[in-house]
Amino acid sequence: MPDHDMNPSGFFDQVYDLVAQIPQGKVISYGQIARLLGRPRAARQVGWAMRRCPEGLPWQRVVMADGSITGGAFAARRRALLEMEGVPFTGDGKVNMAACRWIG
DNA sequence: GGACTGACCAACC
DNA sequence: AGGTTGGCCAGTC
Numbered sequence: 001m002p003d004h005d006m007n008p009s010g011f012f013d014q015v016y017d018l019v020a021q022i023p024q025g026k027v028i029s030y031g032q033i034a035r036l037l038g039r040p041r042a043a044r045q046v047g048w049a050m051r052r053c054p055e056g057l058p059w060q061r062v063v064m065a066d067g068s069i070t071g072g073a074f075a076a077r078r079r080a081l082l083e084m085e086g087v088p089f090t091g092d093g094k095v096n097m098a099a100c101r102w103i104g
Numbered sequence: 105g106g107a108c109t110g111a112c113c114a115a116c117c
Numbered sequence: 118a119g120g121t122t123g124g125c126c127a128g129t130c
Contacts, residue, residue, distance in 0.1 A: 011126055031113050034125080042125040043112040049127085051111050062111090070111045109129085116122085 011042065015049045018104065022061045025086040026102035027095050029065040036104045061085075061102075067094030 014037045022028055030050075034042040050059045050071070059071075060078040067090065069075045069082075083089065088096040 029113085030111080034113085039125060041113075041123085043114090044110065044124075045112090045126045047111040048109090048125095049111095052128095053111095059111090064111090065113060072111065075111085107130090110127095113124095114122105117120090 011037065011039065011045055012049045012052075015046050016054055016057055019057055019059055019062055021104070022058060022102050025100065027061045027063050027082065027087055027097065027100045028102045029063060029097065031065050032101070033062065061087075063095050063097070065097075067092075067097045069095065 015033055018033055018036060019028075029043075030046040031040070031043040033046045034040060039045070046062070047070070050062060053059065060081045063069050069079050071078055079089070079093075079095075082095060087100050090096050
């Protein structure tokens with residue numbers, strides 16, 4: 001009814017909802033989120049949704065499939081937050097996805 | 105109203 | 118073994 005209201009069925013809303021459900025000490029990759037939503041190739045849009053940086057969203061737990069961290073100037077800051085949450089890192093400066101990969 | 109871009113991933117040669 | 122391309126949704130010019 002409100003034509004100026006957003007549709008909750010949008011792909012973005014599903015991404016935000018899923019990221020908000022990631023438990024502390026766990027991480028997930030962009031592609032994994034897209035797959036759980038039924039879009040195995042929409043990893044780009046997940047990153048696009050993160051780029052908008054909605055408040056209250058722990059997007060720090062969202063990393064690349066390789067365990068690397070992105071996010072422009074905030075990448076280094078997110079890595080520190082993950083370490084505080086107990087996420088193990090590799091000697092290469094990446095997240096140990098094999099030990100902390102969250103499965104929905 | 106159409107085309108391009110964007111914090112990615114995986115298949116293909 | 119490494120480089121290139123396609124694909125998806127939404128927002129902007």
